[in-house]
Amino acid sequence: MDIKAYIASGILELYVYGSLSEKENAEVYLVLQKYPEAIAEVERIEKSLQQLSGAVAPEDTHDLFSKIENKIQTDSDPVIPIHRKRTNWTTYIGWAASIALLIGLFNQLNKNRVLREKIVKNQIEQQLLEGKINVAEEDLNTAKTILSVLRNKDILQIPLQAQQVDPNAYAAVYWDKENEKTYIDVAGLPTPPPGKVYQVWSLKLSPLTPTSLGTLDTFNENDHKIFSLANPNDSEAFGITLEPEGGSDSPTLEMLYTLGTVTS
Amino acid sequence: MQPTELIIALQNKNQAALKSIYDMYSANVYGIVFNILKDETLSEEVVQDVFIKIWNNSNSYSEKKGRFFTWILNIARNAAIDKTRSKNFKNTSQNLTIDYFVDILEDKTNFSSKIDSIGIKKYITTLEPLCKKIIDLLFFKGFTQKETAEELDIPLGTVKTRNRICIDKLKQVLEI
Numbered sequence: 001m002d003i004k005a006y007i008a009s010g011i012l013e014l015y016v017y018g019s020l021s022e023k024e025n026a027e028v029y030l031v032l033q034k035y036p037e038a039i040a041e042v043e044r045i046e047k048s049l050q051q052l053s054g055a056v057a058p059e060d061t062h063d064l065f066s067k068i069e070n071k072i073q074t075d076s077d078p079v080i081p082i083h084r085k086r087t088n089w090t091t092y093i094g095w096a097a098s099i100a101l102l103i104g105l106f107n108q109l110n111k112n113r114v115l116r117e118k119i120v121k122n123q124i125e126q127q128l129l130e131g132k133i134n135v136a137e138e139d140l141n142t143a144k145t146i147l148s149v150l151r152n153k154d155i156l157q158i159p160l161q162a163q164q165v166d167p168n169a170y171a172a173v174y175w176d177k178e179n180e181k182t183y184i185d186v187a188g189l190p191t192p193p194p195g196k197v198y199q200v201w202s203l204k205l206s207p208l209t210p211t212s213l214g215t216l217d218t219f220n221e222n223d224h225k226i227f228s229l230a231n232p233n234d235s236e237a238f239g240i241t242l243e244p245e246g247g248s249d250s251p252t253l254e255m256l257y258t259l260g261t262v263t264s
Numbered sequence: 265m266q267p268t269e270l271i272i273a274l275q276n277k278n279q280a281a282l283k284s285i286y287d288m289y290s291a292n293v294y295g296i297v298f299n300i301l302k303d304e305t306l307s308e309e310v311v312q313d314v315f316i317k318i319w320n321n322s323n324s325y326s327e328k329k330g331r332f333f334t335w336i337l338n339i340a341r342n343a344a345i346d347k348t349r350s351k352n353f354k355n356t357s358q359n360l361t362i363d364y365f366v367d368i369l370e371d372k373t374n375f376s377s378k379i380d381s382i383g384i385k386k387y388i389t390t391l392e393p394l395c396k397k398i399i400d401l402l403f404f405k406g407f408t409q410k411e412t413a414e415e416l417d418i419p420l421g422t423v424k425t426r427n428r429i430c431i432d433k434l435k436q437v438l439e440i
Binding site: 008009010011013014015016017018019022025026029042043044045046047048049050051052053054055056057058059064065067068069071072 | 282320408434440
């Protein structure tokens with residue numbers, strides 16, 4: 001706690017006035033137990049208020065005390081029996097207090113155990129979260145790489161259109177000619193059936209000469225559905241076919257999913 | 265200072281302790297009561313009542329609830345406000361011209377030796393009108409922050425900080 005700011009807030013003046021709520025009073029009392037400078041401030045406030053209110057009193061008031069003394073002496077006799085009764089109460093209160101204390105202690109122990117369990121749980125959760133963060137960071141790095149590729153103006157963008165096999169399929173090729181690399185975005189292709197794999201082809205159009213760029217073996221595992229394949233060819237078009245696992249030497253044209261020509 | 269030992273002695277019904285407490289706080293009680301009643305005879309009655317209450321109810325005081333000074337302040341304010349409802353008060357209050365502690369202090373020439381009268385006079389002459397009103401309501405009359413804000417038509421949030429500034433000046437002038 002910033003005790004200087006606390007003192008400067010003016011709460012201690014109100015504490016001495018007695019204008020705080022019971023709850024606020026209890027809070028100030030706790031602060032006073034901790035900070036001697038707060039107590040010193042309360043003493044100063046009280047001293048100055050004693051001067052101020054004392055100054056307002058009309059005259060010295062010593063002669064009043066004898067009257068007060070007379071009144072409390074005449075009252076003091078019947079006080080005694082009340083006292084005797086009270087001793088009973090104090091024993092009851094004593095017992096009640098010790099029972100309350102025991103219950104309190106038991107509660108504390110129980111709370112302690114619950115808190116320890118919570119700590120262990122939190123540690124496990126933290127480890128899980130750390131793992132998740134690592135994964136997220138890797139994902140982020142991949143995404144950043146992809147983004148930098150997409151933003152590069154020297155890269156050719158070739159949309160691949162759907163073919164008869166699946167009219168909903170689509171894909172895109174991003175071709176970095178200078179570095180002889182292609183990035184294949186296949187988010188629009190259906191998941192290949194078991195035992196089958198997509199194969200990417202670079203095509204020369206006349207005469208039609210397909211060259212395999214590779215198979216997308218990790219289609220299911222790759223969340224981005226973007227694959228990077230080397231392409232040293234002077235491609236005129238790109239196509240993607242569904243082939244048996246391991247790929248084929250030449251494309252199965254009945255299983256041509258998407259196709260697009262390079263326009264340049 | 266909290267007179268801790270005196271309080272314990274008082275709670276054990278030690279009359280000498282009551283006398284010491286009377287010497288320490290009677291002027292404060294008188295000041296608070298007189299500021300509310302503005303009548304010496306009535307105020308003297310109430311001051312006696314206050315110390316009899318302090319004697320009879322000393323066991324209800326606990327340090328956890330607040331300062332002993334504050335506890336006495338509350339008894340004094342309540343006793344004085346009770347008195348304002350009495351018939352005697354209603355008869356005497358009709359020809360009152362003074363409003364609050366500042367008026368009392370401005371007219372006053374005789375001070376007890378315990379009081380830094382030069383400092384107090386200086387404080388009163390340099391104090392802003394708003395400070396005078398805030399101190400009168402919060403300290404002397406025991407208003408809450410909310411009641412003070414409403415009475416003076418100022419935002420609730422400024423009551424506390426403003427009052428702090430007013431009391432800071434008092435401490436400075438009195439070199440406390």
